[in-house]
Amino acid sequence: MTTRVLIVRTSSLGDLVHMLPAMSDIARHIPDARIDWIAEESFAEIPAWHPAVAEVIPVAHRRWRKHWWDARTRRERAALRANLGGRRYDVILDMQALMKSVWLVRQAHGVRHGLDWKSAREPLASLFYDVRHRVGFWQPAVLRQRTLAAAAFGYALDGAPDFGLTALTDGVPIDEAAVIMPSASRDDKLWPRDDWQRVFDDLQGRGLALRLLAGNEAERARAQALIQGREGAVVLPRMSLREVAGQLARARLMVGLDSGLTHLCAGLGRPTIGIYKASTPVRTPLEGAAYTASLGERGQSPTARQVLDAIDQALA
Structure with missing residues (x-):
């Protein structure tokens, strides 16, 4: 029944x-x-x-x-x-x-x-x-x-969280690329430009291409400004949610601000590093089958060094 x-x-x-x-x-x-x-x-x-x-x-x-x-x-x-x-x-x-x-x-x-x-x-x-x-x-x-x-x-909770997204990830080849989410719904969540540049230098030094996400024209302009003059970095065109999920599923890792897409990447089982500045990760930490790091706190963003150390662990 x-x-x-x-x-x-x-x-x-x-x-x-x-x-x-x-x-x-x-x-x-x-x-x-x-x-x-x-x-x-x-x-x-x-x-x-x-x-x-x-x-x-x-x-x-x-x-x-x-x-x-x-x-x-x-x-x-x-x-x-x-x-x-x-x-x-x-x-x-x-x-x-x-x-x-x-x-x-x-x-x-x-x-x-x-x-x-x-x-x-x-x-x-x-x-x-x-x-x-x-x-x-x-x-x-x-x-x-x-x-x-x-x-x-009426059942007892047990086991690790299963996001049920294997149809989007099974058999998907991993690209030598990092997906970057440098924008968020609020300006107080943004991370300093100089810190992003240090992260970009590190990722490209590891041979990873940079693929930046942007949801609207303001975000696109911000992303383009961050990678201006930098070879091997692109701002991805506007895509459907499923197409974005496809990019995340193929990524070697993601570094993003506290946003829904960053949480989606973790749920897809890809290594994900989240940067928190205007919200606390206590209630909404990244969770997934692969490595995740939820860095920062409300009113205190993580340093570039903390993010670089997390990248080391994610790619180890």
Whole structure:
């Protein structure tokens, strides 16, 4: 008999990557589970990559909130409400614990699970669940999500995290190249130019080509400025999320700021070094099957020497 499961976690990119090991756990411990997942439309590819996820139901909160009362937005919200209202699940698990995720949880039929008052980021969300679970707030994100899933389904958490992304990595040849993510969503996460130059010198001295990622024109301009006059370095063109994942899967290693793509690279099992400056790695450290280093702290970025030492270890 199939156990029908609805997962609610809409965004962001890194948060969805952190969710993937919990899906592997559910599939392993509840082998008859059929897992559907509600995710933000721009990140819907990520849950779809996991073999245990049967269907991804896209939601467009980020687009809708800019035009909440437009006719198109109202039609799309009504269509989603009708879609979810026609479904019945054995377990509805809100792994986001925000009021915006509660809005989605309440539209589907089934036993609703989520975090309790002390565990939720927005405690009011806990009032809307049928079953509430206590999960340590300051646990690393991957462990926190795995622990919540284990509590909801009644199994004991065990084993290393499995991101379920082998379809993107199996048989993929590794290039002699380093992928660099020098941009982030906020300027206070940026790392000094001189430090980047020291890292670039080191990587190219090891015979590695440099491939820089950029998501918009401002990021592209910043990346181009960082490699100006440097042979063997390119800024990659704008790509789909899957194409970016392909670049990461082939990389010898990645060095990047605290961003969703840096966490994706770690989840793909490639050596990854993360530079933290405006956030703490306590809650969102890099995790993966290969070497990872989460360097720095809120208000204190790592030195170039620390990053170079991590590169030594990653390539050892």
